[in-house]
Amino acid sequence: MADCQETLQELERFLDSELPPGRSEQILSHLKVCSDCQGAFEFHAELRIAIRTKATSDELPEGFLDRLKSCFGDEILGQDASA
């Protein structure tokens, strides 16, 4: 189980989908129970999506957004990044 420090350290790589699946699950599990890290994650996630949406038309890896939505609800994304 990831703790706060690990989660925050790996947040950037998590958002880049650079973590192995098992590690991502640990981060997600922690985010679900930790409002502090969830807040940090939401901020970074929205920032990333906004940047990606403006900079390129690339979408996040298939299933990634759905997993986030299933964990946190649609509101975490602020806006739908898919065209």
Ligand SMILES: [Zn+2]
């Ligand atoms: Zn935490």
